[in-house]
Amino acid sequence: MTGHPLRIGFIPLVDASALIVAVDKGFAAAEGLDVTLVREVSWSNVRDKLNIGLFDAAHLLAPVAIASSLGLGHIKVPIVAPFNLGINGNAITISPALHAALMAQADGDPDDPMVTAKALAQVVAARKKAGQEPLTFGMTFPYSTHNYQLRFWMAAGGVDPDEDVQLVVLPPPYMVESLANGLVDAFCVGAPWNSVAVDLGIGHILHFAADILKRGAEKVLAVRGKWAEENPDVLVRLIRAHQRAADFIEDPANRAEAAQVLSRADRINVDAEVIGRTLDGRLKISPDGTLRASQRYLLVGREGAARPDPVQAAWLYAQMVRWGQTKLTEAGLKTALAVFRPDLYDTAIGIKGGNGHSVTDGIGAFVGPVFDPSDIAAHLKSFAIFRR
């Protein structure tokens, strides 16, 4: 018996693990799905191939799903996310020179993003005074969590991300090389690239994304809204296969096997040991071997991570507004909220509601007021730096 054929695109990153494990460990086949995974080289490709129907589903940056539904940067195609592939998982990595400069200014715990953001402001001011080039930060896409996390962090210290530094898009596989040859001074990217830079001795992990937001939706399983309507049964099976994969990955007894599956050349193609570190949340953060562990580094299924939370969509939409990518409107917010579909998730998994976490506003940002999705305008006014 052959299963229902599906083509699903992904970018080789550790937060695609629920998707990859669902396919390679047979959870998708057990649901009667015959999935062909297609490894892609750019988010633009993933978005376009999903939008025009060459992919049935995709591993997608959460903000790209929202941007596509709003028609930002590309044609407007309503996308829905019935499964959240990961919460957190990014890190900010900086060059040894910038690390030394920041640590010289840091007044307090360097794991505290407010301390490093203020230090960054001083370094930026000193460079300006000395007539040096502005610092350059690499991130993955204009509509990316990496872009918003970097901006949120540095703006808290008084650094204007559009005026005081340069933010440039770089494909994740080019990040490490660009840091090594000085094209960028720092970058924000998902696993495994931060660890790769540390292992090569050319970067220090300054922050885990979880330092900036306790809960930040990272990648989603994305499908076209129309496809979801036309294929409700297939969608249920796809969500169930992903949940089983997420549960598998989160069981520490399976970590080594999961890392092995993910490390294959046609999947993430990075050493299983490096992938294992990310899944365990125990990362080498400095070339001298310093380890840092965090229970929140990357949540694949635990703490309700897999259930799409519309609050996350609202927060990402608020960042698009804050940085001038779109205007705040009722309709826009409504569209953004409708991308994240906990109802589809609950139907498939057979549970009733409940977010399964204890972060008060669902975001847990290190600075600013409690996030209120019903009053984004007031929320944004509380920040000194934003594009009016």
Add this chain to the structure above:
Amino acid sequence: MPAEPFFKIVIVDESPIRAAILEEGLREAGFTSVERIGDMHNLLARIYALDPDVILIDLENPSRDVLEQMFQVSRAVKRPIAMFVDQSDSASIQASVDAGVSAYIVDGLKKERIKPVLDLCISRFNAFARLQNELEKTKSALEERKVIDRAKGLLMKLKGLSEDEAYVLMRSTAMREKKRIGEIAQSIITASEILK
């Protein structure tokens, strides 16, 4: 109809042959201002320096995401660019994705004026893919010929056959087993190596 040669076109492609094929086509069509970027370092800075009206990039290029940054209307972006396609033109997106190319234009430029550029680009990309396919086929045919010759030699030596007889034996076996003659030749070579 004469083309509009004053468009400045940049081709971002790591394949020099494909870029040359495209460039030639564009020049023939009257677009004289064509530049190629084959090295992805400092891509945006180089594009700003060339200041093109149209950018063509192959879809296998991870740097495509870098171009999307130019959609942003910010100080960092000198001339905002846009996707070539719009909401009503899903056929164009389909055709270009199928061909493996994507086009970006300076915001405000009328899309119908650029349409011939994209059409030409799609047909040249498709032609290149066909060429590559044929090349692959020729290569594997050559490989197969070598394998058949080796197997023929083995049969001649082991069974004392003439060249023609050895070939006829392989061909009839292939027909009987519904396999390609190359596969039969390969199994003869494998078997002889095991039995050595």
